[in-house]
Amino acid sequence: MSATSPLVMRVLALSLNTAKRAGGIIRDVLNKGDLGIVDKGVNDPQTEADRSAQRCIIASLNRQFPSIKIIGEEGGSDLNVCDDWLVKEFDETLVQQSCPIAWRDAQPEDFVIWVDPLDGTAEFTKGFVEHVTVLIGIAIKNTAVGGIIHQPFYKQANGELGRTIWGLKGLGTGGFTSKAAPAEEFIITTTRSHSNALHQQAVDAFNATNVIKVGGAGYKVLQLLEGKAHAYVFATPGCKKWDTCAPEAVLEAEGGSLTNINGEHYEYHAAVEHVNRRGVLASMNQKHEQLVDKIPLAVREAVGK
Numbered sequence: 001m002s003a004t005s006p007l008v009m010r011v012l013a014l015s016l017n018t019a020k021r022a023g024g025i026i027r028d029v030l031n032k033g034d035l036g037i038v039d040k041g042v043n044d045p046q047t048e049a050d051r052s053a054q055r056c057i058i059a060s061l062n063r064q065f066p067s068i069k070i071i072g073e074e075g076g077s078d079l080n081v082c083d084d085w086l087v088k089e090f091d092e093t094l095v096q097q098s099c100p101i102a103w104r105d106a107q108p109e110d111f112v113i114w115v116d117p118l119d120g121t122a123e124f125t126k127g128f129v130e131h132v133t134v135l136i137g138i139a140i141k142n143t144a145v146g147g148i149i150h151q152p153f154y155k156q157a158n159g160e161l162g163r164t165i166w167g168l169k170g171l172g173t174g175g176f177t178s179k180a181a182p183a184e185e186f187i188i189t190t191t192r193s194h195s196n197a198l199h200q201q202a203v204d205a206f207n208a209t210n211v212i213k214v215g216g217a218g219y220k221v222l223q224l225l226e227g228k229a230h231a232y233v234f235a236t237p238g239c240k241k242w243d244t245c246a247p248e249a250v251l252e253a254e255g256g257s258l259t260n261i262n263g264e265h266y267e268y269h270a271a272v273e274h275v276n277r278r279g280v281l282a283s284m285n286q287k288h289e290q291l292v293d294k295i296p297l298a299v300r301e302a303v304g305k
């Protein structure tokens, strides 16, 4: 069945199992205890878990889809991985879902897969493991259309660790139960580790009833999807295309919005600048344009300049 499914369904279905495998690798690194931390820049750590998870993801996707462009946060990886890290099984339920007509004929050259093997690394190194996600974003012709958000440390009711959320624009989402945030409040979710004065001005402008500070773009978008927050505000450069591609696709497949702080969508083609210079504004069940208008114009113009 999978061999005859449209390419986007096969990419999404292999990405789902690959993200799960990467989550297992991340848990193994933590259990072994030596994180092998390297500083890539200010407040920008990389660990053995980031490196190994990326090798597993890119080697697996590249093996099945050799002509699709894949861009990973951790740069060029050694794709000679052990068989145990090569994921070959497609998620059967997902691959058999009906493909939205808009993506049915997409060809390998139309795709870019944006991989963040471990989102929330700063939090991972500090023990806030529930903030960690594995992000695999699927862009077709410039637009984020599909994505996987896997949480390696999510505790299931049966005690099992890990859960996997997927989304495809035009089809929908799976792996979680959507919930609306409380109507009588306005809750913002924002960065724990990358704030600055300008960003704080943007957050303050909303006069929120509560501001939650957590790590990772994936985790913050999950908070929107599960009704823990109304808006995700990040009024500074720092997030990259691999941070937002999967979260944007999943959130928008559920009816939300993820844009820069001016309300414009980012582009996701292979030659695009990696940095999301104009920050991130995401919301669920809100009038997104009205949220844009709440951020003072002077702040909006200054971010990314």
Ligand SMILES: Nc1ncnc2c1ncn2[C@@H]1O[C@H](COP(=O)(O)O)[C@@H](O)[C@H]1OP(=O)(O)O
Binding pocket: 042, 043, 044, 073, 116, 118, 119, 120, 121, 122, 190, 191, 192, 193, 194, 214, 215, 216, 217, 234, 237, 238, 239, 240, 243
């Ligand atoms: N200044 C920065 N330098 C490097 N990565 C950043 C920076 N700001 C944000 N990020 C990336 O975006 C994610 C969301 O940001 P925040 O948690 O601050 O809201 C971070 O977990 C990090 O991804 P990663 O952990 O994959 O390196």
Ligand SMILES: [Mg+2]
Binding pocket: 044, 045, 046, 073, 121
């Ligand atoms: Mg990083």
Ligand SMILES: [Mg+2]
Binding pocket: 116, 118, 119, 120, 216, 217, 242, 243
């Ligand atoms: Mg990230």
Ligand SMILES: [Mg+2]
Binding pocket: 050, 073, 116, 117, 118, 119, 120, 121
């Ligand atoms: Mg990362």
